[in-house]
Amino acid sequence: MRRRPSRRLRPGRATRRDPARPGRRPWHPQHHTQPGRLRPRPAHRRRPAPARPRRSLPAERRRSHRPQPARSLHHHPLRTRQRTPPTPEDSRLTTATTAEAILNTCNATQQLTDLHHPPTPWETPAPLGQRGDLPPFPVHALPSWVADHISAVAEETQTPTDLAGCVALAALSTAAGGRAVVNVRGSWIEPVNLFVVVAMPPGSRKSAVFRAMTAPLTRAENVLVDRITPQITEAEVARRLAVEVAEKAARSAGTARGEAAPEAIAEAQSAALAVEDIKVPVKPRLMADDITPETAASLLVEQGGRLAVLSAEGGIFATLAGRYSGTPNLDLFLKGHAGDPLIIDRRGRSERADNAALTMGLAVQPEIVSDIATMPGFRGKGLLGRILYSLPKSNVGYRRVDSAPVPEHITSRYDANLQRLTIGMYEWHDPARLTLTTEAAEVFTEHRRATERRLRPDSGDLGHITDWAGKFDGAVMRIAGLIHLATDVDSAFRRPITTDTVNAAITLGQYFTAHALATFDAMGADPDLEAARVVHAWLHRTTTERFTVREVFTALPRNRFRKVTELEPALDLLEQLGWIRREPEPPRTGPGRRPSPAYAVHPTLHSA
Numbered sequence: 001m002r003r004r005p006s007r008r009l010r011p012g013r014a015t016r017r018d019p020a021r022p023g024r025r026p027w028h029p030q031h032h033t034q035p036g037r038l039r040p041r042p043a044h045r046r047r048p049a050p051a052r053p054r055r056s057l058p059a060e061r062r063r064s065h066r067p068q069p070a071r072s073l074h075h076h077p078l079r080t081r082q083r084t085p086p087t088p089e090d091s092r093l094t095t096a097t098t099a100e101a102i103l104n105t106c107n108a109t110q111q112l113t114d115l116h117h118p119p120t121p122w123e124t125p126a127p128l129g130q131r132g133d134l135p136p137f138p139v140h141a142l143p144s145w146v147a148d149h150i151s152a153v154a155e156e157t158q159t160p161t162d163l164a165g166c167v168a169l170a171a172l173s174t175a176a177g178g179r180a181v182v183n184v185r186g187s188w189i190e191p192v193n194l195f196v197v198v199a200m201p202p203g204s205r206k207s208a209v210f211r212a213m214t215a216p217l218t219r220a221e222n223v224l225v226d227r228i229t230p231q232i233t234e235a236e237v238a239r240r241l242a243v244e245v246a247e248k249a250a251r252s253a254g255t256a257r258g259e260a261a262p263e264a265i266a267e268a269q270s271a272a273l274a275v276e277d278i279k280v281p282v283k284p285r286l287m288a289d290d291i292t293p294e295t296a297a298s299l300l301v302e303q304g305g306r307l308a309v310l311s312a313e314g315g316i317f318a319t320l321a322g323r324y325s326g327t328p329n330l331d332l333f334l335k336g337h338a339g340d341p342l343i344i345d346r347r348g349r350s351e352r353a354d355n356a357a358l359t360m361g362l363a364v365q366p367e368i369v370s371d372i373a374t375m376p377g378f379r380g381k382g383l384l385g386r387i388l389y390s391l392p393k394s395n396v397g398y399r400r401v402d403s404a405p406v407p408e409h410i411t412s413r414y415d416a417n418l419q420r421l422t423i424g425m426y427e428w429h430d431p432a433r434l435t436l437t438t439e440a441a442e443v444f445t446e447h448r449r450a451t452e453r454r455l456r457p458d459s460g461d462l463g464h465i466t467d468w469a470g471k472f473d474g475a476v477m478r479i480a481g482l483i484h485l486a487t488d489v490d491s492a493f494r495r496p497i498t499t500d501t502v503n504a505a506i507t508l509g510q511y512f513t514a515h516a517l518a519t520f521d522a523m524g525a526d527p528d529l530e531a532a533r534v535v536h537a538w539l540h541r542t543t544t545e546r547f548t549v550r551e552v553f554t555a556l557p558r559n560r561f562r563k564v565t566e567l568e569p570a571l572d573l574l575e576q577l578g579w580i581r582r583e584p585e586p587p588r589t590g591p592g593r594r595p596s597p598a599y600a601v602h603p604t605l606h607s608a
Contacts, residue, residue, distance in 0.1 A: 125578035125602055128533055134391060135514050137165035141504040143486045146172070149414035152406040153212045157205045158399035162392035163363065166198040167213040169388075169508075170310060170361025172482045174217055174286055175418060178306035178357030179425035180432040180493065181339075182481040185441065190474050191339040191431075192481040195360040197314075198390040199369045199519075206363040210312040212406070216418035217286055217310075223419070224284035224426055235280040242278055246271035284426065292319055293329040296358075297344055298351060300336065304429065305353035307336075314364030320383075321375040328377045333358060337386045355431070366391070366522075373523035385467035388475060388512045389519040421489040432493040434481050440502045447506050448473050462513070464527065465520045472509060480505035531570035534560060536579060536605070543606045546583075550596035571599065579605055 126133070139147045139161050150164040157164075177193030184190055200206055249268035256264035282302050289311045291299070300307040309316055322328050335342050336358025344351040369389070372378050379385070425432075436444065454460040455469055462469035483504055484497045521529045538556060539547070549571070553564050561567045574580045580599040588594070 120581075122581075122602055122604075123578055125604070128529065128536060128577065134393070134518055135511050136160070137162040137390070137392070138507045138511055139165060141507045142168065142483060145413045145417050146486060148410045149213075149406070152410050153209060156403050156406050157208050157212070158395065158403050159200075159205050159209055160392035160395060162390045163198055163200060163204070163206065163209050164213055166196045166388075166390045167210055167310075167361055167363065169194055169479070169482065170196045170308070170359060171214055171217055171418060172421070172486055173359040173361070173478075174214075174308035174310065175220075175422035176425055176482060176485050177308065177359045178304070178355065178431065179428040180434060180481060180485060182434045182436075182477045182497070184436070184444070184474075184477050189339075190477045190481070191355075191357055192478050192485070193337065193339075193357045193359045194475070194478055194482075195333075195337055195387045196390070197360075197362045197364060197369070197387050198392065199364050199366045200392060201394050201396070202365060203396055204394055207312045210310070210363060214287070214310055216415045217308075217422060219415070220419040220422040220426075221284055221286045223423060224286075228281050228284060232281050232283065235278060239275060239278040239280055242271065242275040246275050286422070290315055290319075293332050297332045297342065300332070300356060300358065301342065301344065301351040301353045305342070305355055306357045308359035308361070310359075310361045312363045314362055314368040316360075316362065317364075317368060317372050317375065317378075321378070328375070330377055330381055330383055332356075333360070333383060334381060334386075360387075369519055370522055379467065382467060384523075385465075385471055387468075389515050390512070391515050391518050391522075417486070417489050421485065424489065425485075434484060434493065435496045436502070437496045437498055440497055440499045443499050443502050443506075444473075444477070447476070447502075461517065465516065468516050468520065469513075472513065475512070476502075476505045476509040479508050528569040528573050531561070531567070532573040532577075535567070535570045535574060539580075539601055539605055545601050545603075546598060547601070548596040548598045575599075578602065 137150075137160070139150050142150070142165070146168050150161055150168055153159075153164045154161045173192065173194040173196075177191065180192050182190045182192065246268065249264070249271040253261070253264040253268040285299060285303050285307070287308045287310050288296060288299060289309070291309065296307060296309065320328060320330055320333065332342065334340075336356045339355050339357060342351075342353040342356040369391075372384065377383070451462075451469070451473055454462040455466055457463040462472075480497055480501050484495075484501050485492045487501070488495075524530060534556065535552060538552060542555075549564060549567065553561060553567055556567075571580065575582060579602050581602075583598045583600055585597070586595065
């Protein structure tokens, strides 16, 4: 069967190779489309599109488009087009809406308010890191012989009473620390030793105040040394002779033979025991200054478990952080504050103190208070929570140069009473146990309830420093014990602590609480304060005079404030300190979202 040639190659059909053929149109790609699709109509055979019908206008609009004849000045009013006059309701609505829009545009409401009610003048804002003015030291809470000397020394040196008052508490703690405890209730026992740190800038005469307040301790230590020096000499001579006898007996026992040997050995043993029975007293030591933790531990054990570190500088903190050893060593100070047993086992010797009692009283620069927060282990192990802080306001530049000296009778009375208290309790090996009267116990119980509410993390002002506030009630009892012993230095240990003493201790505790809040704020322990500093920096950077909560929330990074509610505590704190002031909310004029609260900025913030 003959195969039919392909359609594309059949003769007589237009192809690309044979584009022309008689009686046929030239080949064009438009004429050869894909199978099943219609070919487009040639342009010369296309029908024109029908004209779109013209949309008719209403009669009144068609009339308005017609050219109007020019009106003369004397045209007849009946020949003009009549318009429907507006109703009174429409007129009032249009007028009110227009007036309201104009007033809102011009901010007339705020301007009228400022005109008739001028804004309250700004007060000087409190610096960030301080919750207003810190309270002064309550001198009246201490016994009269202590309070009079504090006031007189502060007057002579022209220093705040806080400095002399805190050093006085450290001096009382040195005199009675380790010699008395307070039995609060049941098995709750509080020793009376304290850790006190007062921070003042250089040039504040800290050393002069320190010498005036601790001089009786130095004299009492000298008296104790003079008393015991003959006993030390006698014991050293007796021990030296006993050692010689023991050595001679040991040599005789070594050369003895036969029946004499057992008797010689017994004599040598007896002589050796006699040497051990002779105890040479140590020289009394009440205070230390620049000392390492290892040396302080040995000295504390040597002194019967009692020691005080008193200094007008803060070098002890660097030593504790490992200035010499490279490793922090806080065990002595942690156990010495709590009254825990201290056991030291070193190569060749072992030392032990059943109830360690360590007192610390320091006057340092404010920078040291901020630095100790970054020292490793100081807060994590609880050292910072054991300290009573004081941040008095410096009066440098406002001191009088003709201040009165301390009267002689005040100095003599303070010196005599502090020496009697120190010397009288030095020989006490079993601490005196102080108790509370029934009324005093009830007052302290009510104080503990108030403190517990302040520890709540959501609403308590002490919720962010629970490491310090958790020991606050114990510190109040320690202060109460010191005040009780100082009230009657000769026989106070025979009577219970009264209600007046507990109230005085609570007053001092409130003073130290306010200063502790300021101290931990300076350390950066308060998240609200840190947030307030972020907002304060933004206001200072943008130099804005008025802002809304929505504006500051939008401007600050989301990793700092995830929700508007996280911003509110910072704004509240800035308002309390006087840096911003919340404006009254304008009246609402209709539906919609409530406007964001607005605040005015203190004029001095941009220059702060």
